[in-house]
Every structure is written in structure tokens, then in C-alpha cells.
Amino acid sequence: MNTIHDCKLLIIDDEPTLLKMVIDLLKQNGFYKIFSASNCKEARTQFYATKPDAILLDVSLPDGDGFSLMREFRSHSIVPVLFLSARDEDEDRLLGLGLGADDYITKPFLPRELILRIHAVLNRTYFPLILNQEEKPVFTLGALTIDFNNATITSEKGCDTLTAKEFALLWKLYENKEKIVSGDSLCQAAWGDTLYGYENTLMVHIRRLREKIEPEPSNPRFLLTIRGIGYKLTGGETLERSN
């Protein structure tokens, strides 16, 4: 197995049209080892014969329910299971996830979302990011290079370092770059609290951060204020890792 697309997927759903649609979708997205079943009996046969790498399972099946079926499969292997169900009650979702399902997707779903969730589960299970887990990214912001590994900012003028709080704030903003991050999330990252009582402290830290990363701190280009809500980091580019 070289990529997640080499994974064997077993799709179990009693609705033939939906089954076909999902299979088509998976094929379009590069999966080619796809098996299907439309009831519990067929599912058992396929499961023991094919030994799938992941199972996409409907909760309501004509000769049983997906929850029991998952329990049965799990007693034989730790294969990841994603529920695909029309039942959207909290109890059903909690029951499915409580049983140890890797995800619970309710119908109707966006095809893209389904694919992304399958990717996520397969990546997590078969291709965990064990390589260079400790290494943090390096990214450029205009003429600056920011290295999160040693909390340094390098520019033509020289090298500057980030304080612990500046690092925490910039890291949170970087994780959500091009998106707005609320003041509360930033305070949570830096001080473990909500914005209340930290408004001025946050402003001071953001100003210092701007002084370090903005060419014109009073007219910011990269670290934008979204009034009343939070901040947004924009325009940065992550450098590919050399190894």
C-alpha cells in the first residue's frame, strides 16, 4: 500500500442507487479497490473474503443494523469504520461514535465532504505523520522568513526572535492563515482564557508582533484587525521542507 488510494474499501448500503453513486464518486477520486454489500449477510461475506482497509456503513439495513454489524467486525479487526446514515438524531450519532466509529456522516452529504472525511480517516490510520513530527513549518511573509522551530524572524535587516506569547499568537494565526481568528481563540492560545480582561494585553502583544513582522506597523498588510471580532494573518507562504 503506497497511497491511501490503494486501500480496499467496503461500502454497505441497502439503496442500490446511492451505493452506485458513492462507488462512482470514490472511483473518480482515485480509489479502485471498492467492494459493496447491500445487507448484513453480504457484508459479512465480503468482510471475511476481502479484509477491507476501511468500511463505509449504513445504520439501517434490511436484515440488521449497522451498529451491531460494526461491533461484530471490530471483534475481528481494528478496521476504521465510517457511518453513513440518514438518522441524524443526537442519540444515533453518539451511539455510533461511542461504539468507536471513526466518523459519523449524516445524509444528505456533500460528495466532497465524504471524500475528505474518508481521506482523513485513511491518512490517520495508515499514513500517520510520523516523519519529522517535531519539525514546525517555516514561512515567508513579504520579505521576512519566520521559522517556528526556533521562533526567529529573519529579514534583510537581521534576525529577531519571538517571545513566548508572540509565538503562541502567531502560531494560532498561522494555523488558521487566511481565516479570521477570534480574539477569544487568540487569548485561549496565549493565556488560556477568553478575551474578557485581556483586551488591552492582546492589543499590546499584537502591536509588538506587528512591529516585528510588518514593514509599516501602523498600516498592516499581513496581520489584519477585524474590528470587534479578531485578527487575520494573510499573505504568508509556507516553504516546502527541504527533507
Add this chain to the structure above:
Amino acid sequence: MKGLIKILSRYVISATAVAIFLLVINFILLVAITVKSGSTTLKKESVQELTKNLIKVDDEYRLPDDFTTTLIQNDQWAMLLNEEGSVVWSLNLPSDISLQYSLSQVAGFSRWYLNDYPVYVWQHSDGLFVWGHPRHSVWKYSVSIPQQFMNRSPFYTISLFVANVIAALVLALLLGLRLFRSLKLLTKGIYQLTQKQPVTLSTQGLLGDVAKVINQTSEKLINQEEALSKRDSARTTWIAGISHDIRTPLSIAMGYSSQLENDLELTLAKREQAETIRKQCELIKTLVNDLNLASKLEYDMQPFHFEVILLAPFLRNIAVDFLNSKSSDLHSLDVCIDETAQNISANADRVLLSRAVSNLITNSVRHNKDGCHIRLSLKCDSFNCSIEVADNGIGFTKEMLHTLNHEKASVELNTHGLGLTLVRQIIKAHKGYTRFQNQLEGGCMITLCLPLHESSHL
């Protein structure tokens, strides 16, 4: 229970008052009658008067004419006995009256009767004056009371009165308690009625008829309640079933339209059509979810997960989610939190409250396709807070405002879908209320008023 004790005490007080009143009336009547009958002929003064007026003139006794006339008219008689017991003067004396009396005979009739004639005697200077009345006209009885008893008579009178009052009080209390017990059962029954509990009261006793009616009412109420909840549950189950069944076909429609949308072999026009189908499918999805939630909220079948939520970060997060996910720059949003509302919290279901606020933002976006600015505000007073979602768009029509602000129009579909109805239901479930209005400067404002959590009371 308080009411019953009031009724009982009033009952006892009035019964006692009646008893006292009767006693007083009886006493007054007794005195009046005694005085009146005594005043007719039996006065001591009369015999004394007669005796005084019997005067000896020229060896002959004479009674003035007016006395004589009165005596004869009343069929009365009189005589005077000398010291030897002989009659020395008489008036209208009946024939069966002896003319000579011994000492023992005098002693006998002086207190009782003489030949069945009631008589009164008085001492005359020449002997004993005897005044007789017709037979059976007066009932005479001599009473002897020990002096000690008479001395203590005021005390006895008061004791008698007090004993009577106590007896009346105790009797009233005992009878009242019986009534109280019956009333207590009835009150309990009526209380159970209000709590929609089944009531089966004993139909025996004083208030049996009333108990019977309460039992019947309870039975009817329970039956009605059951029928109603059966109907509500059937409706919600039906909607849940429909929404469940619609999900699979909708998934297929969304799946294929989405695939067509991304199929680069198709023409742009075809791909745009596929996009429209996918977007409409997503609308149906929202509608189905809304319908399901609305029916559950309407019939109290939605489980709530209440927690204390800090409202300012909560609103900022909603704003962030909206701003991060919006696809065009036509719509902008800002958040305005009052200084006093920076740290307030409410007891709320995070998911549902977030859905209410997001629904309002989505509503502004959907109905102002050319763009608008949306403002999320948070304000508070001592016990309540208000989350305002305002825009500078087209606002509501008059009819829509009326429908939205009136509770009666519950689950109904209008051009706004179920979104706003859901908002109202969610806020109602949080013991708050929703106000829809248009702003003078254009656009609309929806206010969600919620009770603050105790920790935030100012």
C-alpha cells in the same frame, strides 16, 4: 391548604358566635317573660298594699272601693284572721273556705294553697291578711337555695356562660374538622387536576357529588391529554420519518449533481446547471432539517443540552465562522458588544442558540442578494440580555412583521422558510422572546431576549 384553614376557622368562629347569640337571646327572653308575668298580680307589693288599706273603722274593717271592685272583677277573695285563727273580715269568700284555722293550717297555706286556692298572706296589725286567687290561676313553688350557692351565683352564671361557649366551640370544631377533611380531599383532587394527574376521589360523604364531578373531569382531561400527545407524537414521528426517507434520495441527487458540476468534459453551461441542482438540493436539506427541528420544538420532543455560555466569545465565534465561510464580499459583518455585556453568560443549548443566530445571519444574506452590512450586538440589563442581529437591507414587509411577531402563527412556511420560526421556537425554549422589527434608517433588526445566568445578574 391555607384557604381551607381559613374556611375552617371562619366556620368555627361563626358557629360559636351563633351559639353565644342564642344564649344571650334566651337569657334576655327569660328575664323579660319573668318580669312581665311577675308584674301582673304576683307582686309582693300588692298583698302589702291590700293589707295596708284594710283599715278598721268603727269596729268594722273596710277596704277602699276600687280595691274591692278589682278583687271581685278578678274573681279573687280576701280575709283577715285574728290571733286565734278566726275569720274577722272577708271579701268574696268562696263557700268552701273554712272560717276557723289552726296554727298548722295557717303554716300550711301560707306557702302553698288553701283548698287548692293559691293564696298570699301578709301580716296585719290585727292578725293575718289572706289574699286568695281563683283555683288553677297561679302555679306556686317554694324554692330554697343554700346561701353559699346564692353568694357564688355570679361565679356560677359566668361559668355556665363560658362552659356553653366552650361546648359550642368544641362542637363547631369537631363538625368543622369533618368538613375540612372532605374539603381537603377535594382540594387535593383539584390540585391533581391542574397537574394533569389522574384523580379518583371517594364519592362518599358530605361532598360526594362534587367529588364525583371532579373524578369525571379528571377522566375527560386525561383522555384529552392522551389524544393530544398521541397526535403530536404521530405528527413529529411522521415528519421525522419523512425527513429520514428523503435523505437517501437527496444524497444521490447531491452526489451526482456535484460530480457533474466538477466534470470538466461538460460545457460550462451544463456544469452551472449541475451547480444549481446541487445548491437546490442543499436548500432542501436545510429545509428538511429545519422542519424536523421545528416540529420537535413545537411538540417539546427536542432534547436540550443546557450549559452556561459566555455570550461575547460565543457571538464572536459565530461571526468568525460566517466571515470565514462566506463566498462573496457583498456581505459584511461586525460585532458590537456593550461594555457591560463583555462578560455576561446565559444558560443555553450552544448548538441551538448558535443555530438561531446563524439562521438570522443567513436570512439577511439570502434576502439581500445585492449585499448588505450585518451587525451583531450584545446588550444587557440587570436580569436579561439581548442579542441583536441587524442589517441595512430591504427589511420585512408589514404582513411578514405581523406574522413573525405573533405567536399564533407557529409552524408555517412562508417566503422565509422555517428559519425565523425556528429562531422564535429556540428562543422560547430558552425562556426568552424574539422581536422582529424594521429600522427607521432601513433594514431590519431581530432581537433575541434571554434571561441572564445568575452569575451575571448585575
